[in-house]
Amino acid sequence: TSIAQRVLVTGGAGFIGSAVVRRLVRQGRAVLTYDKLTYAGNLASLAEVNGHAGYQFLKADICDGQAFRAALQEFRPDLVMHLAAESHVDRSIDGPGDFINTNIVGTYTLLDEALRYWRSLDASAQKRFRFHHISTDEVFGTLGADGLFREDTPYQPNSPYSASKAASDHLVRAWFHTYGLPVVMSNCSNNYGPYHFPEKLIPLTILNALEGKPLPVYGKGENVRDWLYVDDHAAALELIATRGRPGESYNVGGNNERRNIDVVRTICAIMDRVVPDAAIGPREGLITFVADRPGHDARYAIDATKLTNELGWEPSETFESGIEKTVRWYLDNGAWWEPLKARYDRARIGLA
Ligand code: NAD
Ligand code: DAU
Numbered sequence: 001t002s003i004a005q006r007v008l009v010t011g012g013a014g015f016i017g018s019a020v021v022r023r024l025v026r027q028g029r030a031v032l033t034y035d036k037l038t039y040a041g042n043l044a045s046l047a048e049v050n051g052h053a054g055y056q057f058l059k060a061d062i063c064d065g066q067a068f069r070a071a072l073q074e075f076r077p078d079l080v081m082h083l084a085a086e087s088h089v090d091r092s093i094d095g096p097g098d099f100i101n102t103n104i105v106g107t108y109t110l111l112d113e114a115l116r117y118w119r120s121l122d123a124s125a126q127k128r129f130r131f132h133h134i135s136t137d138e139v140f141g142t143l144g145a146d147g148l149f150r151e152d153t154p155y156q157p158n159s160p161y162s163a164s165k166a167a168s169d170h171l172v173r174a175w176f177h178t179y180g181l182p183v184v185m186s187n188c189s190n191n192y193g194p195y196h197f198p199e200k201l202i203p204l205t206i207l208n209a210l211e212g213k214p215l216p217v218y219g220k221g222e223n224v225r226d227w228l229y230v231d232d233h234a235a236a237l238e239l240i241a242t243r244g245r246p247g248e249s250y251n252v253g254g255n256n257e258r259r260n261i262d263v264v265r266t267i268c269a270i271m272d273r274v275v276p277d278a279a280i281g282p283r284e285g286l287i288t289f290v291a292d293r294p295g296h297d298a299r300y301a302i303d304a305t306k307l308t309n310e311l312g313w314e315p316s317e318t319f320e321s322g323i324e325k326t327v328r329w330y331l332d333n334g335a336w337w338e339p340l341k342a343r344y345d346r347a348r349i350g351l352a
Helices: 015-026 065-075 089-094 097-120 123-128 160-179 201-211 230-243 260-274 305-311 319-332 334-343
Strands: 006-010 030-035 055-059 079-082 130-136 183-188 190-192 215-218 224-229 249-252 257-259 287-290
Touching (some): 030 065, 065 097, 079 230, 089 097, 097 130, 097 160, 130 230, 183 230, 190 230, 201 215, 215 260, 257 260, 319 334
Parallel strands (some): 030 055, 130 183
Antiparallel strands (some): 224 257
């Protein structure tokens, strides 16, 4: 196809961004990763593509308009995929400032420069260009026992993180309606898989279970998340970016609702089977209920029928197949996560 031959990916050194970059480079597209390399950014996640013809990396901040302007002028993308963000809810509770700057001011800065760049293109390049904003289901707030988040569900963000993402979604929408910038948007549920930073529930549980450390479960562990394997999300993002209708948003979800306690128990069972350790004993014994997250959303669940009906997307992993792959990936890739452990602040959850 002639679309998305040159893709600028913000946040491409992060968990989902690196999965997107690896996918696009494998397909032979020219890719520029634009990433500040915060604590969450990691060039080791891009080792597979580093040095590949057509692949480039730029260390830069999305709040730096001049740097982004120069990157657009030099790289001349026909697609910008915007994944750079502060992504961890607990960190947003401890210190919202970086979330306001990166997620809101950073997104505004990109939109401002993307519009200037888009206006400079000739008519056919303008028609091809897309700005894809990647967002979260957390903007919709929380669900009771029933119901699913749809694209037209009202926004009700409850954490500083989700409020900052909601603000960024609204800015992107406004740049489409007011200025005509050809944007597409997507809101996805919880991702898991390889290269996930070990502050998040699933990699934290795997690594603590491996080492026989406590497995912190907030509150009673009854909160529900809808889990999607990261490569299934990357496939959805490619479809949305290249074939989604400008101005539209698409929900992405895994149809895999699980209570946190059940996620942790499933990981314990896999670890006991794959790496039994007599000194540790059954890993479920490591589960430790800790203080609940303030404002903890009870349940997220996605209705992805728009994406499936319009663009034909279906996830390829079940939770069972994806979690097994994920555990094995962490067991085989100590070289990736060992250096990260020092960067994870366990004291924050009372487990120093
Ligand atoms: P992540 O925290 O793993 O990675 C974020 C990346 O952005 C890092 O490489 C970091 O260095 C970079 N970054 C942060 N601030 C930056 C700045 N100011 N300038 C340039 N780069 C900066 O995040 P993730 O889990 O891969 O999430 C990616 C995107 O997808 C985010 O927008 C997030 O809101 C969204 N999302 C995540 C999930 C999930 O489950 N992880 C689900 C739905 C949506
Ligand atoms: O829904 C999409 C969102 O999923 C993304 O927008 C976020 O960027 C991403 O971080 C993720 O947010 P969550 O808050 O759902 O993910 P986290 O892994 O932090 O927590 C998952 C659930 O597990 C949540 O209910 C809180 C709970 N939890 C988390 C941690 C880190 C625990 O019980 N113990 C823990 O130690």
